[in-house]
Amino acid sequence: LLTPDEFVARLRAEGVGRYHDQHPFHVRMHAGTLSRGDLQAWTLNRYYYQTRIPIKDALIVAKSEDPAFRRMWIRRIADHDGEASNDATKATKATEATEATKTGGLALWLKLAEAVGLDRDEVASCRSVLPGVRFACDSYVELVRGSPLVVAVASSLTEMFAPDIMSKRIAAWAEHYPWVGAEALAYFEVRVTRAARDGEEGLAFVVEHATSRALQEACVGALVRKTEILWHLLDCVQLSRAGAAG
Amino acid sequence: LLTPDEFVARLRAEGVGRYHDQHPFHVRMHAGTLSRGDLQAWTLNRYYYQTRIPIKDALIVAKSEDPAFRRMWIRRIADHDGEASNDATKATKATEATEATKTGGLALWLKLAEAVGLDRDEVASCRSVLPGVRFACDSYVELVRGSPLVVAVASSLTEMFAPDIMSKRIAAWAEHYPWVGAEALAYFEVRVTRAARDGEEGLAFVVEHATSRALQEACVGALVRKTEILWHLLDCVQLSRAGAAG
Numbered sequence: 001l002l003t004p005d006e007f008v009a010r011l012r013a014e015g016v017g018r019y020h021d022q023h024p025f026h027v028r029m030h031a032g033t034l035s036r037g038d039l040q041a042w043t044l045n046r047y048y049y050q051t052r053i054p055i056k057d058a059l060i061v062a063k064s065e066d067p068a069f070r071r072m073w074i075r076r077i078a079d080h081d082g083e084a085s086n087d088a089t090k091a092t093k094a095t096e097a098t099e100a101t102k103t104g105g106l107a108l109w110l111k112l113a114e115a116v117g118l119d120r121d122e123v124a125s126c127r128s129v130l131p132g133v134r135f136a137c138d139s140y141v142e143l144v145r146g147s148p149l150v151v152a153v154a155s156s157l158t159e160m161f162a163p164d165i166m167s168k169r170i171a172a173w174a175e176h177y178p179w180v181g182a183e184a185l186a187y188f189e190v191r192v193t194r195a196a197r198d199g200e201e202g203l204a205f206v207v208e209h210a211t212s213r214a215l216q217e218a219c220v221g222a223l224v225r226k227t228e229i230l231w232h233l234l235d236c237v238q239l240s241r242a243g244a245a246g
Numbered sequence: 247l248l249t250p251d252e253f254v255a256r257l258r259a260e261g262v263g264r265y266h267d268q269h270p271f272h273v274r275m276h277a278g279t280l281s282r283g284d285l286q287a288w289t290l291n292r293y294y295y296q297t298r299i300p301i302k303d304a305l306i307v308a309k310s311e312d313p314a315f316r317r318m319w320i321r322r323i324a325d326h327d328g329e330a331s332n333d334a335t336k337a338t339k340a341t342e343a344t345e346a347t348k349t350g351g352l353a354l355w356l357k358l359a360e361a362v363g364l365d366r367d368e369v370a371s372c373r374s375v376l377p378g379v380r381f382a383c384d385s386y387v388e389l390v391r392g393s394p395l396v397v398a399v400a401s402s403l404t405e406m407f408a409p410d411i412m413s414k415r416i417a418a419w420a421e422h423y424p425w426v427g428a429e430a431l432a433y434f435e436v437r438v439t440r441a442a443r444d445g446e447e448g449l450a451f452v453v454e455h456a457t458s459r460a461l462q463e464a465c466v467g468a469l470v471r472k473t474e475i476l477w478h479l480l481d482c483v484q485l486s487r488a489g490a491a492g
Contacts, residue, residue: 058304
């Protein structure tokens with residue numbers, strides 16, 4: 001068995017080294033060289049990933065026999081689905097932090113989609129999502145569905161790296177894509193603190209419950225698979241934009 | 247396709263006719279002829295059923311693509327898991343209605359178990375649950391896991407009949423088993439209003455989303471199966487108590 005420190009170091013190393021912030025398309029996003037069409041393609045396709053989050057989180061909740069764990073984890077579902085109606089009217093108030101919290105991540109993402117010039121309903125329908133993006137995101141749900149609880153939780157540990165990427169994204173978009181508008185970045189903003197909290201909770205759970213070398217390896221494997229999913233999403237978006245006019 | 251009225255009438259008829267309030271063991275419970283040992287056996291075994299509820303509800307949440315539906319349904323998970331820590335200290339305050347709400351149904355049931363003279367940890371461990379009870383309750387989870395969303399929701403429609411049975415149970419226990427104590431009946435009390443709400447929400451969803459005759463029949467079938475699960479639980483408890491000393 002790896003010691004907790006060794007296990008955490010291993011998870012971090014495998015995760016950091018493969019995290020999608022290093023993907024060429026993502027590097028270009030933060031460097032400010034993506035076109036409006038590129039940002040739209042990313043926003044539309046990434047929305048499908050966002051819609052899978054509450055579904056995979058509900059599957060994780062269903063795997064636990066512990067009310068305390070379930071109480072902790074259903075908050076993630078509420079984070080994305082919101083606590084009040086997610087309709088467009090409410091979403092326009094998302095600049096207030098409290099309102100953004102109630103609105104939920106999915107509605108905030110649709111607000112972002114509108115801000116980059118997409119049609120809200122078109123994005124919400126997911127009908128234009130690239131096939132490869134759909135395959136990758138669906139495979140995330142199936143990975144969670146088919147894994148023991150601790151391994152399913154480990155697949156969420158990319159959250160550990162999210163606060164940093166979100167902070168950088170807010171700054172990069174404000175600098176390079178000011179036409180999007182600061183208020184549309186509310187999703188990235190709420191994720192800075194939530195992802196930090198989610199990453200810490202997830203890591204603590206995984207360290208405590210991966211009680212064999214085999215489970216530890218399965219957890220590392222799930223995190224690696226998750227990074228591949230996020231990476232492939234960007235591969236697909238990048239490929240679809242190769243040679244596009246803008 | 248059955249009209250909404252026909253469909254609702256069919257669901258009610260199939261459900262009412264098979265509901266476990268007519269099971270001989272349950273009739274004896276409300277008539278006041280169960281022994282302390284009988285009540286203990288029922289309370290201990292029924293707890294395993296209770297523990298399956300948030301798990302099957304999380305599976306239902308995972309089947310939905312609609313944030314509004316998921317927001318509605320995760321409240322059921324919170325109803326059973328509670329909103330605060332479910333520890334024994336908190337559960338002792340369950341006489342206050344607001345506290346009972348926060349405490350959650352599982353903790354309230356363990357309070358009931360203590361009041362009928364059982365060891366809380368023994369009940370919570372589920373290690374003494376009768377095999378047949380376990381089979382039946384696990385089959386409920388698997389029924390939900392393997393069914394389309396609308397059929398999974400239909401399996402919850404026994405909630406339509408729960409307010410009545412809970413109201414009668416509170417009166418019957420107060421009259422016939424006063425040694426249990428009124429404050430231990432908080433679980434039954436919170437379910438009166440919650441089950442009414444859950445039954446109405448579930449029925450409205452099923453009527454709207456069972457959009458083919460085949461789906462309507464599958465919904466009726468799921469409700470019938472659910473009544474069989476509840477009935478079998480009582481069969482097993484009754485059989486285990488046959489000839490018991492008290």
